[in-house]
Amino acid sequence: MKRLIGFLGIILLAGPLLGLMGVAALMNPAEISCGWGSLAVGRIPDSLTAHTRDGGSISLNRQQLTHAATILAVGGQLPGVGRQGALIALMAALTESTLRMLTNPTAHPESASYPNDGVGSDHDSLGLFQMRSASGWGTVADLMDPEYQARAFFGGPSGPNAGSPRGLLDVDGWQFIDPGEAAQAVEVSAYPDRYQNYQPVAEAIITALTQPTSTKPSAAGVTVQETSRIVFPLPAGTYTGTDSFGWRTDPVTGAQAFHAGSDLAAPAGTPILAVADGIVGFAGQRGSYGGLIVIEHTVAGGPVASYYAHMYDDGILVAVGERVAAGQHIGDVGSAGKSTGPHLHVEIHPGGEREPAVNAMEWLAEHGAAGLAGAEAGSTGCRPGKAA
Structure with a gap:
């Protein structure tokens, strides 16, 4: 039997996580470039x-x-x-x-x-x-x-x-x-x-x-257009944060280890949404990630890769090379790979798939992700899966 993780109440973020960015003093009225x-x-x-x-x-x-x-x-x-x-x-x-x-x-x-x-x-x-x-x-x-x-x-x-x-x-x-x-x-x-x-x-x-103003080639050589918006990867009210980005005590070995993503516990089958317009660079099983989707985006003129992990095979709803839109249902929450219960492990890699990850929750907040809500991190994270 798959063990469902009950989800806690969601609390709204009290405000933006970062301070005000500088605004350009003078702008050409024919062409204005924004930060995000x-x-x-x-x-x-x-x-x-x-x-x-x-x-x-x-x-x-x-x-x-x-x-x-x-x-x-x-x-x-x-x-x-x-x-x-x-x-x-x-x-x-x-x-x-x-x-x-x-x-x-x-x-x-x-x-x-x-x-x-x-x-x-x-x-x-x-x-x-x-x-x-x-x-x-x-x-x-x-x-x-x-x-x-x-x-x-x-x-x-x-x-x-x-x-x-x-x-x-x-x-x-x-x-x-x-x-x-x-x-x-x-x-x-x-x-x-x-x-x-x-x-x-x-x-x-x-x-x-806000027509696309910049394009970048994906790893497969396909043009990735500038995204039209940023969206939180799970519907509001369906999840709770269970393990955050950064150094932590590994729940299995007890050693200090770096956790490159943010874990969001949600019932199995909860829809996973693309955080931005982009092109699917990977869709399949990959080691401890379990079922993994990687999407390549162009955000503010630069490449960004987003990872969505722990889906079962039948929970992956897109294929490599497919163009997806921000907010599109791309998969379903599962518990495959290094996991003890249904949750989404999400990573954000500015610069592309080969570059280091950043705090996904902070990145989404900084970019005004639609549907963003906050939840206190608990103790459950990406752990070795148990036999069904």
Whole structure:
């Protein structure tokens, strides 16, 4: 009989694991390159037409799309934001200003002296996200700066307002609520239901602006396109962390040994998801890994390999050379190889399969993996399997 490991309750990560990355001070409006692959912005088109949820049509010009690119560029350099956070920010800016830097000469006459795309008149609100100086978002000069407004919207420990008013990263569990509700949690609008209407438009903007900007050949010579997003490898609420990356006392020999992956206990048969777009470089049984899938990716212009271990033969659902998408069901949790119970052993190798692994959980958090949740590490890890 296969022994199932019961899973514990999941607790949300309290915040990003790393501090704010530096944001480029000047960007060419024709081409903006972000820090993380999932939000890498390519050439900005002259226009884009998309449809809102209620069927309306909206046409955005190059200036509006440049503001959208600024939001993506800022979000791409903030650990914990990811594609979902960028989507929410775009929904908010579309709803509040149609992605325009709006002055408010009635409330703030000096605002008209800054570069702008038109005039607004909502109380004393300014800019892309219609932020109010009186509410503590910043000075008029701050709020007439698109990059500042994006950083203020995302917030977080290194945000310009230090959590008051709170930005998206200051909202507990924002990743797991409706994107429109998350936007409302930051904007605190009198019309909270407006944001959902712009979600399809925000999706279209991300698709248009984050076309693959870099490709790398895989080990098999096949081109690996830049990933479109990063995803956690197990569905939220299905797992608990049982052994972490780094030096540990080997549970079998008692000697110090290095554990190159992160172990996530989950019931046998739990779907395993590809962490990013890529190409399968290996799929089969490999020593203590048991059933192993290795996927090659291009992230932020560089090669990355992800490992998924301990599947049974019938739990491997992809083949070598197959292209997979981020979040695709590639296999099922098993307990093959050096294992005493069903779990996923996941490794991340920046630089490719032959390069050293890094802490997978930290890497996923840094890259804003969709569906990321945290769990306390326990004592169960990759151990010699027992006879069934």
